[in-house]
Amino acid sequence: MTAASETPFADTLAALATRVPDRSAVVGPDRTISFAELDDRSTRLAHCYAELGVTTGSMVTIALPNSSEFFESMWAAWKLGAIPQPVSARLPSIERAAIIELADASLVVGVEPGESGGRPTVPIGFEPPDGTSTEALPRAIAPAWKAPTSGGSTGRPKLVVAGTRAVTELITPGAALFRIEPDGTMLIPAPLYHSGPMFLSAVALLLGNTIVVTGRFDAEESLRLVEEHQVTWMYAVPTMMQRIWRLPEHVRTKYDVSSLTTVLHSAAPCPAWLKQAWIDWLGDAVFEIYGGTEGLAMTAITGNEWLAHPGSVGRCIFGEMRILDDDGNDVPPGTTGGIWMRPGEDVPPTYRYVGADARVRAGWESLGDLGRMDEDGYLYIADRDTDMILVGGANVYPAEVEAALDAHPAVVSSCVIGLPHEDLGNVPHAIVQLDGDVSDDDLMAHLRERLVTYKLPRSIERSVTPLRDDAGKVRRSALRAERVAAR
Numbered sequence: 001m002t003a004a005s006e007t008p009f010a011d012t013l014a015a016l017a018t019r020v021p022d023r024s025a026v027v028g029p030d031r032t033i034s035f036a037e038l039d040d041r042s043t044r045l046a047h048c049y050a051e052l053g054v055t056t057g058s059m060v061t062i063a064l065p066n067s068s069e070f071f072e073s074m075w076a077a078w079k080l081g082a083i084p085q086p087v088s089a090r091l092p093s094i095e096r097a098a099i100i101e102l103a104d105a106s107l108v109v110g111v112e113p114g115e116s117g118g119r120p121t122v123p124i125g126f127e128p129p130d131g132t133s134t135e136a137l138p139r140a141i142a143p144a145w146k147a148p149t150s151g152g153s154t155g156r157p158k159l160v161v162a163g164t165r166a167v168t169e170l171i172t173p174g175a176a177l178f179r180i181e182p183d184g185t186m187l188i189p190a191p192l193y194h195s196g197p198m199f200l201s202a203v204a205l206l207l208g209n210t211i212v213v214t215g216r217f218d219a220e221e222s223l224r225l226v227e228e229h230q231v232t233w234m235y236a237v238p239t240m241m242q243r244i245w246r247l248p249e250h251v252r253t254k255y256d257v258s259s260l261t262t263v264l265h266s267a268a269p270c271p272a273w274l275k276q277a278w279i280d281w282l283g284d285a286v287f288e289i290y291g292g293t294e295g296l297a298m299t300a301i302t303g304n305e306w307l308a309h310p311g312s313v314g315r316c317i318f319g320e321m322r323i324l325d326d327d328g329n330d331v332p333p334g335t336t337g338g339i340w341m342r343p344g345e346d347v348p349p350t351y352r353y354v355g356a357d358a359r360v361r362a363g364w365e366s367l368g369d370l371g372r373m374d375e376d377g378y379l380y381i382a383d384r385d386t387d388m389i390l391v392g393g394a395n396v397y398p399a400e401v402e403a404a405l406d407a408h409p410a411v412v413s414s415c416v417i418g419l420p421h422e423d424l425g426n427v428p429h430a431i432v433q434l435d436g437d438v439s440d441d442d443l444m445a446h447l448r449e450r451l452v453t454y455k456l457p458r459s460i461e462r463s464v465t466p467l468r469d470d471a472g473k474v475r476r477s478a479l480r481a482e483r484v485a486a487r
Helices: 011-019 035-051 068-080 092-101 167-177 195-206 221-227 238-245 272-285 305-306 397-404 439-450 476-486
Strands: 024-027 031-034 059-064 083-084 106-110 159-162 184-188 210-213 233-236 263-265 286-290 298-302 314-317 320-324 337-342 351-354 359-361 364-374 381-383 389-391 394-397 412-419 426-433 459-463
Touching: 011 035, 011 068, 011 167, 024 035, 024 068, 031 035, 031 068, 059 068, 059 092, 068 195, 068 210, 083 305, 083 337, 092 159, 167 195, 167 314, 184 195, 184 221, 195 210, 195 233, 210 221, 221 238, 221 389, 233 238, 238 272, 238 412, 263 272, 272 286, 272 305, 272 397, 286 305, 298 305, 320 364, 381 397, 389 412, 389 426, 394 397, 397 412, 397 426, 397 439, 412 476, 439 459
Parallel strands: 024 210, 059 083, 059 106, 184 210, 184 233, 233 263, 263 286, 426 459
Antiparallel strands: 024 031, 159 351, 286 298, 298 314, 320 337, 337 364, 359 364, 364 381, 389 394, 412 426
């Protein structure tokens, strides 16, 4: 691809602002903005950011909640050739400071002065001063189009810097893999600082989609938004799917969701019972992907495929995957081992880490997940190897126990960790958030119908707060460390 044939993200937005100026680009909890307004507001912001020191190739840390303002800031960074580096708006200052230092951010958006180690900042709700230029900026292309954070199972932050530049022709062809069509309407009820929601919404905007983005997730409100805006494509994680499914049936079914052609879910294992329920409800619109922020490879599976391969996350549709044992040997179909990936032989890197090293073996990389493949090439996820609990020599995968717990109608969320045991080495410990008065005996009776004895939790702990965040993530290592220290 020659430089002349490359379209910077800024030029694509400008073309949309000309073609469909009044179409809503973002329907956010703060305001609704059209494509023309997104183009204008992000240009004015970009002029302000440039005065504060943002340059091509520098990172802009964006600590904003889900909002139209988030997209304005992201596009302002791209217009300067800078790299958006999103973080949670609710991060503790110490954790945020560590990420800002990793990024060596030229600007921090969404925090007050004095909260970024002396770096330039603009607060949430910042408005460019009157008279700020609306002139198009010089052509610039960010050398990496995103740099989200990922703590993984270690809890230590790292940046995953994309290996792809902010060029429309390099990004939008992949939209078909996610069943994203031009000029649709997408609902994003998950945090935009996570790679999946950020990536998918940006791709959709480049294709002229309207993005409906919520603040905190609300199950009924999500269904109402689908009906109101005739949403065609919705992102979800299993935690959201469970909360929607647990709505009273008369509430869940009173909204017209027939406009949905795709409900894409990812980020965490989906219990089989829940997946089945959604397929029974929405059919082949239910679509699952598995991969990683690193973009090494990806599997996908439709609702109809899943019915023929229940429990699978699909076959590889991008890159390559293989299952290896601890010695690096391929294992037979149906055998659990480490999942190793690569984008293809001699394919350029899809990412680089800042603050961590990749797990590499002879050109293949592992994200730490365990799984197995059947003879047809369908992948089944077991768990992360760092989360696996070794109980008297037997492997227990927390995700399997959590799926069984989550099938109980009173369980809102759950997390299973391994705690030290003098005889067995480790034993499963369950932490549950409940809706209702349920005894340990009731929960254990429920589990005994679904799990072999050695996988059963030896203890159950109640939590009054959600165990997973709005993106469906849970930090098992941190929860385990707290409980081991308490002992």
